Amino acid sequence: MDFSFAQFLHELWIARVPLLQGVGITIASAALAIVAGTVLGVFVGLALTYGAAPLRLPMRGYTDFIRGTPVLVLVLASYYILGTAGIQLGPFQAGVLALAVFCSSHVGEIVRGALQAIHKGQIEAAKAIGLTFSQTFVSVLMPQAIRQILPTWVNTAAEMVKASTLLSIIGVGDLLLASQEVISRTFMNMPFYLFAGFLYFAINFGIERFGRFVERKTHIPS
């Protein structure tokens, strides 16, 4: 079917509220998942790097299991399996939980890699001036690890935005679902999918710029 650009703009204007809501839900679900997944992932990374075997081995199993599972399966499991297990979450909550868990396993591995790359003399020097481990982590390890983590973390964050489209399957009204609803009413496939694609790109471009900004801020002169 052939539509003029003016018609597209007209339909876009009519659908502005549900589409904006969709963008809001996409950003909210991805942002919550990234924040929760990153916080959780830092602890996973710490456990993988410095944990004693009783902590480290279950964490290793956790990350390997989660990373080997498709996100869609995690989303469905979190919505349906937790439901039958008596933990009834709404689609949005279940979806965010699944994304956060997925994110944490990836961030955990990234953090582990970055921490292991730090020379052990750094920990020794921190110990020698009397810092406790948590002080060492906050002042010495994390600031150095962040610089290593950042580029990969930006990738993971962008992946989370893209993975949030899977929440549409359990009925979360994200940008993709909102676009599809508009399309089913107007039959304007091309322009609205392109438009959705452009919005996803814009969100990820924002994340990438933010990553660059932090990289510049944390650059070590030498």
Place this chain on the structure above:
Amino acid sequence: MTTNPILEIRNLHKHYGDVEVLKGVDCSMQRGDVVCVIGSSGSGKTTMLRCINMLEEFSDGSIRIDGEDIGYELRDGRRQRKSEKEVARQRALTGMAFQQFNLFPHMSAAENVMLGLVKVKKMTRDEARAVAEKWLDRVGLLSRRDHYPGQLSGGQQQRVAIARAIAMSPRLMLFDEVTSALDPELVNEVLVVIQDLAREGMTMLLVTHEMRFAFEVSTRVIFMNQGRIGEEGDPKEMFLRPKSERLAEFLKNSSFH
């Protein structure tokens, strides 16, 4: 014995698996002593130094600083490791300079020195900055206070690292082969700093390969051999008239003439 020793090591044992690195070391230091530990690599000298601030756990024996047991205590007749928090506090009783400097690369020279003052000594940032600047001045690097380690030469980095340790006013300074990673022309600037500290009465224990330096600066020399103290005494005596065959051989093979 006239006064209480600042450091007292008794029957120190350490092994990695089946390999015994320290086979019963006894040693003590008084305030103001400058003791150099020499010996071939693998003799256990660095390990002994690292046990004093618990960078290495040790299997048996005791280390006391000012009468305080380091790292372990007897509880219900059993030897138990002290809590991590307590060990951290005890580590601050000593200061340590490392062969590889180990400055924090993401902090300027001044921030490197300030970190422990703020986090451990709980100074305000202004107080810490004043102390840091005083010590950076002492090692001749006040003008470099805002430089990052990557912008400093090896000798300068090591002097910052020494300032970072000393600013914490430790009761005992430990130096672990602090000139071994330096280019030959940078060794002297670091040795001069240490020599000044020695002159001012700082209590120091140094593992070193600089025989000339050990000869000139130390009040006492310990020669370690295969996990034990092989010989110990006045540097002039030891270097010029070694009693044991081992020490004589070691001195002959090292750069001291």
